[in-house]
Amino acid sequence: MRKQEKEIPVFVFMGFLECGKTRFCSETLIDRSFTEGEPTLLIVTEEGIEEYDEEELKKRNITTVYLEDTDLNTEKLLDLQEEYHPKQVMIEYNGMWQLDRLFTIRVPKGWTIVQVITLIDAGTFTVYNNNMKSLMAEHIQSADMVIFNRVTDDSDINTMRMAVKTINRRAQIVFENVNGQAQIDNGEIEIPYDIEAEVVEIEDEDFGIFYIDASDNPEKYIDKTVKFKGQVYCPPQYGGKAFVPGRFAMTCCAEDITFLGFKCVSLETPNLEDREWVTVTAKVKCEYYKEFDGEGPVLYAQKIEKSEKAEEDIVYF
Secondary structure: OOOOOOOEEEEEEEOOOOOOHHHHHHHHHHOHHHHOOOOEEEEEOOOOOOOOOHHHHHHOOEEEEEOOHHHOOHHHHHHHHHHHOOOEEEEEOOOOOOHHHHHHOOOOOOEEEEEEEEEEEOOOHHHHHHHOHHHHHHHHHOOOEEEEEEEOOOOOHHHHHHHHHHHOOOOEEEEEEOOOOEEEOOOOOOOOOOOOOOOEEOOHHHHHHHHHHHHHOHHHHOOOEEEEEEEEEOOHHHOOOEEEEEEEEEOOOOOOEEEEEOOEEOOOHHHOOOOOEEEEEEEEEEEEEHHHOEEEEEEEEEEEEEOOOOOOOEEEO
16 A cells, blocks of 8 residues: 555535535645645535536546445545555535534545635625525534625625624635635624724623624724613622623534623622622723633623613624
């Protein structure tokens, strides 16, 4: 058996049927600068309307193999490695399969997933996100890059940006229009409140946007005074000197409800009870604390008032 001398990078392309995976893979592979003419194995687990030009790919030393559901196993991958000895592997992955399945298969020695790219058709995004939210969330959560293609002037860029940032803030976002022109997204979430107001008032339904934006751009909120409603959580490690006012949020499904909030320093902490509703007025600072693995927003309470619970207990993204 041939000895592996170095790792074999594996690139995974995710997305639902007809989202543009085949076109994107074809354009990427046919660019000689990407494969550099080295033996490349293209594993396709889903066949759509668009097909690969296998003859053209062969000219670039790329072998295309189609696998059915039952073929995606350790034995088959070992056979492919032994037969083709690829220097790199690209997998067009079936959008209806759980990605965990790919991560749990014992792959040939040296195979290392180095990048997961999720492609999303901007035109069908809302339908899939509403009807298959947990699967869409998995596509986004696992991605290093999310590409929204077929973007038009009517596409809701902010909603798409929010969908990614809510689940996976490390992922790079790319928007590609119907003419194939792509642009890396460096934009910020559009916020529905006045960040320049003397007191930045966060409505109940906007707490999720505030949390994501302040987490991503803490410098924007430094020395701002914010006011919002939330539930109390008193972590024991804060020793009664601080609490977390926040909201329970559902990012993809009922099983994925998480409490979101920022540390709030307050002498009133010993008088607060977990889960009670309060309205907090506080000044924002940016400090290090381990929950953020670095610097993040820290609130310094100016006023804490008991309040009625929000009309919606859960924040929905």
